[in-house]
Amino acid sequence: RPDWLPSFFRSPQQPPQIALSLEQEQNGEEIQLQDLPASRARSVARGESQEPSATTTATPMRQQQPVVRTTVSSPRPPPPVIQEETAPRLGSPSLDSAWDGQTTPKASAVMLNDLVPSFALSAPDSSPSNASSAPATRPKPPPAPHSSFGLMAPPPRPVRAYAAGSSTLPIPNRGAGLLPNRGLGAGLTPPPTHSSKPKKPSLQVALAPGHSPLDWARLSGGPGADLRGLPRDAPYLRVTPTMLRYYTGRKGKDAWMALGGRVYNITPYIAFHPGGEPELLRGAGRDGTTLFGEVHPWVNYEGMLAACLVGIYVTEEEGAAAATAAAGCSSAGGNGMGDMD
Ligand code: HEM
Numbered sequence: 647r648p649d650w651l652p653s654f655f656r657s658p659q660q661p662p663q664i665a666l667s668l669e670q671e672q673n674g675e676e677i678q679l680q681d682l683p684a685s686r687a688r689s690v691a692r693g694e695s696q697e698p699s700a701t702t703t704a705t706p707m708r709q710q711q712p713v714v715r716t717t718v719s720s721p722r723p724p725p726p727v728i729q730e731e732t733a734p735r736l737g738s739p740s741l742d743s744a745w746d747g748q749t750t751p752k753a754s755a756v757m758l759n760d761l762v763p764s765f766a767l768s769a770p771d772s773s774p775s776n777a778s779s780a781p782a783t784r785p786k787p788p789p790a791p792h793s794s795f796g797l798m799a800p801p802p803r804p805v806r807a808y809a810a811g812s813s814t815l816p817i818p819n820r821g822a823g824l825l826p827n828r829g830l831g832a833g834l835t836p837p838p839t840h841s842s843k844p845k846k847p848s849l850q851v852a853l854a855p856g857h858s859p860l861d862w863a864r865l866s867g868g869p870g871a872d873l874r875g876l877p878r879d880a881p882y883l884r885v886t887p888t889m890l891r892y893y894t895g896r897k898g899k900d901a902w903m904a905l906g907g908r909v910y911n912i913t914p915y916i917a918f919h920p921g922g923e924p925e926l927l928r929g930a931g932r933d934g935t936t937l938f939g940e941v942h943p944w945v946n947y948e949g950m951l952a953a954c955l956v957g958i959y960v961t962e963e964e965g966a967a968a969a970t971a972a973a974g975c976s977s978a979g980g981n982g983m984g985d986m987d
Contacts, residue, residue: 849921849922849925850920850921850922851920851921851922853917853918853920854917857917857918858918859918859920861918862915862918862950863950865914866914866915866950866951866952866953866954867953868953871953872953873911873914873953873954874911874953874954874955874956875900875911875913875914876911876956882955882956882957882958883909883956883957883958884957884958884960884964884965884968885902885904885909885956885957885958885959885960885965886960886961886962886964886965886966887932887933887961887962888962888965889965890902890904890909890931890932890933890959891931891932892931893911893930893931894927894930894931895912895913895916895927895930895931896927900913901913901916901926901927901930901931902930902931902956903929903930903931903932903933903934904932904933904934904935904959905933905934905935905938905947905951906935906947906948907958907959908948908955908957908958908959909955909956909957909958909959910947910951910954910955910956911954911956912926912930912951912954914954915950915951915954921941921942925941933959
């Protein structure tokens, strides 16, 4: 560059390290360029240094086979050492053949002292092999509180809003934050809309002690349980609507109910019915299939009332025909009650 060029066109960097390194190179050592950008180091090695001092002293090791080993030192410890090569390393057997035609510099990590290159917060080793690349006078920083390679400190524990076992729940937004206090449940719950169905109030009644659903299951679930209110050896009956109407559960009579074509004596179940006695007796003395399905179609009445099965629900005609047939057989032992053979 001519001298008449303004000074700001010149490179601001001064090359004391370069001069020193080039002297070493003249002594047969490889060029060590410290604390210089890699691009500048490359140009110096090619003999294109922009500094007069470097130009006069720089001598490439081999013609067209410059070897530049640039050691980049980080201002903060530890300095990861990056070796940038524009040619195969010294001593490589394929030095000449591998370099032919290659212009792209290759960068690779170099391990010093057989250490795995890593980024740690501890001071670098000041052994002689490291002295050229690591500043030995740099003060050792204090160890990290959770010093481990690559590990970060764990996040802080969440602050407990209320003590474990306490019966009082925290009230959100109380006295803090920009949002108004909307009370409990205001967090992530969506606001109530007009499209949501209002919940039906439960019509269940309080059952007397010893009359829970579990008690009923115990009472009626045994293998030989018989809650029909009929003689033990009585057969299943054909029950007509006229017969059924008699058993209303009132005035001391039993309560029978037709459900799904079968007739059950629901009298023992009255005290166990979660909906209460009056509700249950609405279906007594008649076919309660529709009513039952309107209130609780999910209830398994067949299983719950198996011990209460009286017989099948038949029409008047079927019942009359059965009664006639039974009367014809009465001399042969029939009881004339419309029982099933
Ligand atoms: C057909 C006449 C009946 C009527 C009108 C009736 C009515 C009711 C009502 C109003 C409830 C309360 C529902 C609620 O929690 O809001 C109820 C519950 C219940 N009923 Fe009935 N009931 C009848 C027959 C029966 C029968 C024959 C059985 C037994 C096989 C039975 C078993 C139950 C059970 C297990 C519950 C509790 C249901 C639940 O918690 O989900 N009901 N009943």
